[in-house]
Amino acid sequence: MVTLNHYLILSGLLFCVGTAGVFLRRNLITVLLSVEIMLNAVNITFVAAGRYHGSVDGQIITFFVMTVAAAEAAVGLALVIALFRHRETLSPDAFTSLKW
C-alpha cells in the first residue's frame, strides 16, 4: 500500500537533490535546472496532499506553480543569454562585479 508518507519522502529527497545541484554546480544552466527539480518536488507534495484531502486545490496550485516556473525559466534563460554575451562563459564566478 502506497501511503502519503511515501510521496512526502520522495518529494523531500528530490528537493534535496535539487538543493545540492544549486550548491554544487558551476554552470548557470544546470543551476536553473536544479531549481526546476526543486519546484517539481514541491508539486508532488501539493498533488499528494490534495489527493489525501480529497480536493482539487493541490492540482490547481500545481498548475500555478507550473506557470510561474515557465515565467522563471523564460526570464532566467534571458539573463543567462545576456550574461553570456558579456563574458562568454556560464560560470557564476565570472559574474561577481556589480558594474563594468
Next chain:
Amino acid sequence: MEQIVFYVLAAVALLASFGVIGQRNPMHSVMLLIVSFGAYAGLYVLLDAPFTAVTQIIIYAGAIMVLFLFVVMLLNAHTEDDMVPATIGPRTMKIGVVLSLALVGEVAYALLKIARTDFGTDAGTVSSIKDVGHIGSMLYTSYSFAFEVTSILILVSMVGAVVIAGKPRKDR
C-alpha cells in the same frame, strides 16, 4: 502492483535527477530532466491527477525543457564546458555537501514524525478529483483572480525576456 509501479517511477525520477546534477554536459542534463518529468507524470497518474500528468508532459517536458534546449544549443554550452571545472572548488564543495546533507537530515527528521497516513479510497472523492471539468470550474470561479494575475505575470515575463535577451543598444 501499485507499490511496484510507485517504486519504479520514484527510482527513475530520483536517478534521473541525480544524473541532472552529475552531468558535465548541459545537453545531457536537460534530456535526463525530461526523463525525470516522464516519471513525475506517471506518479501524478498514480495520485489520480491525470490533468496534472498531462500538463506536466505538455508544459514542462514540451515547452520549458525545449526552451532550455534552445538556449543550450544557442550558447554552444556543451563545447566550452572543459574550460571551467564543472563543480565548485573542493573546500566550498565540502560546505555544499554538508549543507545538502543537513537539509536531508532535517527533512527526514520532520517526515519521521508524521504518522502513517493512507489515502482515502472513497470512489466518489476519487472521481471528483480526477474530473478535469471540476478543476476547470474551480479555476474560473474560486481561483479566477489568481488566474488573471498569472496571465499578467506571463505577459510581464515575456516582455522582460525579450528586453533582457534582446539586441544590446549601440548608444550605451
